[in-house]
Amino acid sequence: MIEVKNIYKSFDGVPILKNISTVFEQGKTNLIIGKSGSGKTVLLKSILGLYEIDKGEIWYNKRNLVATPEKERKKMRREIGMVFQGGALFDSLSVQANVRFPLDMFTKMSAKEKQNRVEFCLEHVNIEPTKFHLHPSEISGGMQKRVAIARAISLNPKYLFCDEPNSGLDPETSTVIDKLIQSLTKEFQMTTIINTHDMNSVIEIGESVLFIAEGEVGWQGTNKEILQTQNEKLNDFIFANKLYAQMRREKS
Numbered sequence: 001m002i003e004v005k006n007i008y009k010s011f012d013g014v015p016i017l018k019n020i021s022t023v024f025e026q027g028k029t030n031l032i033i034g035k036s037g038s039g040k041t042v043l044l045k046s047i048l049g050l051y052e053i054d055k056g057e058i059w060y061n062k063r064n065l066v067a068t069p070e071k072e073r074k075k076m077r078r079e080i081g082m083v084f085q086g087g088a089l090f091d092s093l094s095v096q097a098n099v100r101f102p103l104d105m106f107t108k109m110s111a112k113e114k115q116n117r118v119e120f121c122l123e124h125v126n127i128e129p130t131k132f133h134l135h136p137s138e139i140s141g142g143m144q145k146r147v148a149i150a151r152a153i154s155l156n157p158k159y160l161f162c163d164e165p166n167s168g169l170d171p172e173t174s175t176v177i178d179k180l181i182q183s184l185t186k187e188f189q190m191t192t193i194i195n196t197h198d199m200n201s202v203i204e205i206g207e208s209v210l211f212i213a214e215g216e217v218g219w220q221g222t223n224k225e226i227l228q229t230q231n232e233k234l235n236d237f238i239f240a241n242k243l244y245a246q247m248r249r250e251k252s
């Protein structure tokens with residue numbers, strides 16, 4: 001579980017996050033949604049400790065990141081898996097070398113143990129062994145995302161952060177990626193936080209949805225509750241999203 005309590009973050013005196021409190025539960029896909037510029041990325045980076053917040057607390061289970069010295073923070077970071085926007089795979093490394101990379105960097109596992117772990121992770125994202133030797137440029141966008149997820153879970157993280165995991169994917173592949181993240185979250189009982197623009201993701205896997213509006217908690221609830229909401233800002237966001245999805249469908 002990750003809990004944030006009354007966090008504030010500003011840049012050069014301009015407030016971006018204003019008094020955000022929420023809980024991201026273990027074993028659930030916790031989504032953060034909101035308009036472009038609302039503060040989702042700043043929130044995600046603050047929770048990760050990439051930005052120092054002005055005020056507030058960030059609890060990773062029983063540890064408050066804000067009060068944790070840098071050396072301890074490094075240890076905490078090992079418990080975090082990240083799926084970056086676009087996948088961010090290393091082009092020059094094969095699929096399996098990409099997944100092995102964190103193991104080389106952060107563990108003292110033997111070559112055999114690493115290979116077993118790489119195979120385990122790639123199997124869990126449904127990548128066949130015939131693809132292990134390929135390079136990112138030789139596989140589809142959806143498969144690249146799956147490799148990025150395999151790499152993110154390679155160190156067996158307790159916490160998984162995904163920043164727009166569906167960017168650049170068609171709706172069908174997006175659903176596959178969403179379901180995959182959700183099933184891994186359940187299987188490994190991770191606390192998963194996903195930044196997304198995608199209303200389909202909200203409906204499919206939004207077990208807990210946090211709507212950020214102008215740096216504040218605008219609404220929080222489940223994918224079932226969101227369909228009944230009377231919250232005006234949230235409804236505007238949903239409507240704009242539907243229009244966007246429709247325009248994209250008509251264009252393709």
Ligand SMILES: Nc1ncnc2c1ncn2[C@@H]1O[C@H](COP(=O)(O)OP(=O)(O)OP(=O)(O)O)[C@@H](O)[C@H]1O
Nearest residue numbers: 011012016034035036037038039040041042043197
């Ligand atoms: N490093 C920074 N320095 C100054 N201002 C920043 C910085 N990072 C973000 N901001 C500002 O914070 C606000 C929120 O940005 P943020 O990137 O969190 O939005 P977002 O909701 O993630 O948007 P998007 O969906 O487009 O990624 C914006 O006004 C942005 O300009």
